[in-house]
Amino acid sequence: MPTITRETQIIVDQKVPAVRIIREFDAPVAKVFRAHTDAALFAQWIGPRNNETHVEHFDCRTGGSYRYASRRKNFEAWFHGSFHEVRPSALIVQTFTFEGMPDGVALERLVFEDLGDGRTRLTATSLVDSFEDRDAFVASGMEKGVREGYERLDELLAR
Amino acid sequence: MSADPLSRVFSALADPTRRDLVARLADGDATVRDLAQPYDMTVQAISKHLKVLEDAGLVTRSRQAQRRPVHLEADVLDLMTKWIERYRRNAEERYRRLDAVLDAMPDGTKPTPSTHTGDS
Numbered sequence: 678m679p680t681i682t683r684e685t686q687i688i689v690d691q692k693v694p695a696v697r698i699i700r701e702f703d704a705p706v707a708k709v710f711r712a713h714t715d716a717a718l719f720a721q722w723i724g725p726r727n728n729e730t731h732v733e734h735f736d737c738r739t740g741g742s743y744r745y746a747s748r749r750k751n752f753e754a755w756f757h758g759s760f761h762e763v764r765p766s767a768l769i770v771q772t773f774t775f776e777g778m779p780d781g782v783a784l785e786r787l788v789f790e791d792l793g794d795g796r797t798r799l800t801a802t803s804l805v806d807s808f809e810d811r812d813a814f815v816a817s818g819m820e821k822g823v824r825e826g827y828e829r830l831d832e833l834l835a836r
Numbered sequence: 837m838s839a840d841p842l843s844r845v846f847s848a849l850a851d852p853t854r855r856d857l858v859a860r861l862a863d864g865d866a867t868v869r870d871l872a873q874p875y876d877m878t879v880q881a882i883s884k885h886l887k888v889l890e891d892a893g894l895v896t897r898s899r900q901a902q903r904r905p906v907h908l909e910a911d912v913l914d915l916m917t918k919w920i921e922r923y924r925r926n927a928e929e930r931y932r933r934l935d936a937v938l939d940a941m942p943d944g945t946k947p948t949p950s951t952h953t954g955d956s
Binding site for chain 2: 684691696700709711808811812
């Protein structure tokens, strides 16, 4: 599977439609965990850059739910999901839906690992229900957009 | 095998031998025989790997030339690498913001009221 190792490591699985993101932090596991469960802290980093995160509600405990908006000038996108399992300083299992595509849902598993010496490894796995959705997810950061990307790839493959 | 093109490229590159073949073809076109040489594999086994890369659009083989050298389609590889790299960079940017948030958080993990933090 293609893996690019630098600071953040991305693993694009070929057997299941999942993407895995691995990152280490110079902070103890309890802190990294809290930055994920505390709405005010979460809103400061989830981004993307230049967007402001407005949290409607954020009840990060087993059986809880969340909803927030990502805003910039003339743009607003809402996201919501359920916290399926929240285990302090260890694990968060949650769903994630972009409300613009309400039928789509990702199952996210965040594993927090204490590396000792005040360091933490976070492994975030997003699982969706088709490779097309997964690939669209991976490609969603592209300015040109997924459709155009696929068109170009189709053109290249057709040569 | 998944039908969509990106998944085909992903799964073609999932195999270490095929990744190695792609890396070697990045240096220039080569025949199947040349490619097979360093491996403890038959030319047939290498041909099978090349067929997977060919189906994914990653390599092409000229129909006319007798030696039929294998050619790497660098554009296809670049496009996929760009997509993944862009995704990775977004994740890295997000986690750098998290680094800053973690730096600003006071030590200890006492729950704080969910107002703004950032000063200690």
